[in-house]
Amino acid sequence: MAGERGGGEDLLGTRPDLTRVLQERLLPTALPVLPGARLAARYATAGSARSAGGDWYDAISLGDGRLAFSVGDVVGSGPAAAAVMGQLRSALSAYLLAGMELAEVITRLGEFARRIPGAAGATACIAVLDPALGELSYTSAAHPPIVRARPGGRAVFLPRADGNPLGLGDGDFALRRAPVEPGDLLLLYSDGAVDRTGRPPHRGAAGLLARIAEIAADHEATVDACCDRLLAGLLPEGPPADDIALLLLRVRSPHAPLDRTVPGRSDQLGVLRRELRDWLAEREIDGEDALAVQIAVGEATANAVEHAYPGADPGPVTLTAELDPAGTLLLAVTDAGSWRVPDEDPHGRGRGLLLMQAAMDSVRVRHTEAGTTVELRRRLGAGPGREVEPGLDExxxxxxxxxxxxxxxxxxxxxxxxxxxxxxxxxxxxxxxxxxxxxxxxxxxxxxxxxxxxxxxxxxxxxxxxxxxxxxxxxxxxxxxxxxxxxxxxxxxxxxx
CATH class of the missing domain: 3.30.750.24 (STAS domain)
Structure with missing residues (x-):
């Protein structure tokens, strides 16, 4: 018997690692970047392995400028809860991508939860943002209410959308709508953000409102920085007793596209690089997305300078960039000269085009009598990464x-x-x-x-x-x-x- 207990303790000792691996695999690695919204998410795992595993967050571009996003919490903890979480999140994504209305989505999710062992009793909040209409639609399965904070104003809980936990009760879920405007912060979260050991829930809720109101007042901070500050404020004493999932969204006004023309000289490459870097930063496009875009555009503009005007006075090189409603960045580098395709020898001088193709989802080179255009496309997804700001172009x-x-x-x-x-x-x-x-x-x-x-x-x-x-x-x-x-x-x- 002692040997059996020892084996059980060893198995339990491996569960924290297994739970964290499942969480990492089942949660999204990147979030959509859309013209009318910026997102950031954080996940804080419970200090006790027995309390970790069942929360989730997710966000999906619906392809027309609208954004669906959600946070949920599965009953229980450990690897089993993490696995249930993954099934619910996958089903929710499938319903949203199939074009279902929000009321049908949560009804189907509740029916799905009845069929999955361990899923009944899970809570979820699902919302759809339409920046063009300035409207947030949302529904809830007994989940904590959404927080809305406005710069210079106070933070409030949006009215609850009534509904039982998933897989329980009559399966009726209310649908609500709320107006939003550029600058608003919207927060979805799991109950670990307000339920703390030894503190009444109403105090946790009041503290959450106070923190998000303070953060919203700093309209210069990126949504990533805001999410970091919020999580740090919720964890003054270390890891939480229960997992915390945070999904923070800032409503934004779409920015104007970039359209810049410079002389096709090497000393102008830094000018385009700086303007693109600033344009990306204003739109909170950072991390690996920003690195990939700057590398691909740098190669395209360098090719135009080197190959478009051989033996002639340099003509114009134009860079354009815009973010389409589905979250795809469309870029083009155009010259008015002749251009030769580099030799694709990885040990010679043809590596630029290969690098563009590796960094972008698609690269298309079009030659006409008027010149050459290199079209670049990349679907953006805010994820981990660090952009180095060198502060100098030399x-x-x-x-x-x-x-x-x-x-x-x-x-x-x-x-x-x-x-x-x-x-x-x-x-x-x-x-x-x-x-x-x-x-x-x-x-x-x-x-x-x-x-x-x-x-x-x-x-x-x-x-x-x-x-x-x-x-x-x-x-x-x-x-x-x-x-x-x-x-x-x-x-x-x-x-x-």
């Missing part, structure tokens, strides 16, 4: 002596305008490949295909001379992203820190 180089050999720290831009100056410096520092040379790329805000080609060449020289090239490219940086896309991380030693 390149700063610092050379130090590291424990294993010379260390070169780079900050700024590594592209066709800086590589010709940088490569000789790196060759001299590494003694033509004979030394172990480490190059820190953590603060490189933009790594172009010209820089990738340079590092391939330096790695080959180091291998031939008996030395070594080590690149430091943390995840979420331009260098880390590009190294993964181009296969540089398989050719040279790339460290993440």
């Amino acid at each position: 390149l700063a180089v610092v050379i130090e002596t590291g424990p294993g050999g010379p260390l070169v720290r780079l900050r700024g831009v590594v592209d066709s305008t800086t590589v010709d100056l940088l490569q000789p410096v790196l060759r001299r520092t590494g003694r033509g490949g004979a030394l172990a040379l480490t190059v820190d790329l953590a603060e490189v805000g933009y790594l172009a295909s010209a820089g990738v080609r340079m590092f391939f060449e330096l790695a080959a020289e180091a291998a031939a001379a008996g030395g070594r090239l080590v690149l430091c490219a943390p995840p979420g940086t331009s260098a880390g992203y590009v190294a993964r896309l181009t296969g540089l991380d398989a050719y040279a030693e790339v460290r993440t820190r």
Whole structure:
């Protein structure tokens, strides 16, 4: 008997890891980015493994500018609750994507919950935002009410939409509507955000309203930053007693598209890069999306400058960008000259087009008598990532002596305008490949295909001379992203820190 108990304790010891793995796999890895809304979500796992596992959040673009989003809470905890959560979330997504009205969606979800062991009694709040109408429709299966906060105003709970927990009762669910306007913050959350051990629920609810009202007053903060502040305010003493799921949405007015024309000269590449970076930041498009867009557009504009006007006075290069109602970013780089398709040799000069294709969902190059247009498309999804803001479009180089050999720290831009100056410096520092040379790329805000080609060449020289090239490219940086896309991380030693 003692041996059996010991085995049971070992099994229980593995459950926290299993529950967290299930949560990570079953929750969305990215959220839609739409012209009329920005989203952020956070999940705080309970401090006790026995209390973790059953909450969810999700958001789905309905393709016409409307956004469906939800938060739910399954009865129970541990891997079984996490598995039920995944089934309910998947069913909900299928109903929404099938075009069902909100009342039918929650009715069907309740019927589905009756058939799934462990699903009866789950709560959920499901909402659809229509920014064009300035309206929020929502329904609830006994879930805590939505919070709406306005800049300069107070935060309030929206009127409850009556309904029993999923799979219980008569299956009738009320549908409500509420007006929204640009700047509003809407919060969906699980009950762990208001139910704290040793504190009456009404005090937790009042504290939540006070925090979200304070956060809404800072209209300059991104919705990601607002969500971080809110979660930190809910956890002053460490992990919660119960899981907390937060889904925070800011209603936005659609911004104007980007349309910028510059002379087709290399000194104008930085101008377009800055304007695109600012345009993305104003729309809270960040993380890996921003990295991918800046890399692809940088390659397209560099190609236009290099190939459109050979041996002639530089003509115009135009960059346009807009976010369509479904959450797809549409970009175009247009020139008025001739353009030749680069040789697609991964060890030569054709890596730019390959890099564009890796970073975008689609790349189309159209040649006409009037010039060439490179059309880029990427479906946006706000997820983890870190955009490096270099603060300068030139390149700063610092050379130090590291424990294993010379260390070169780079900050700024590594592209066709800086590589010709940088490569000789790196060759001299590494003694033509004979030394172990480490190059820190953590603060490189933009790594172009010209820089990738340079590092391939330096790695080959180091291998031939008996030395070594080590690149430091943390995840979420331009260098880390590009190294993964181009296969540089398989050719040279790339460290993440």
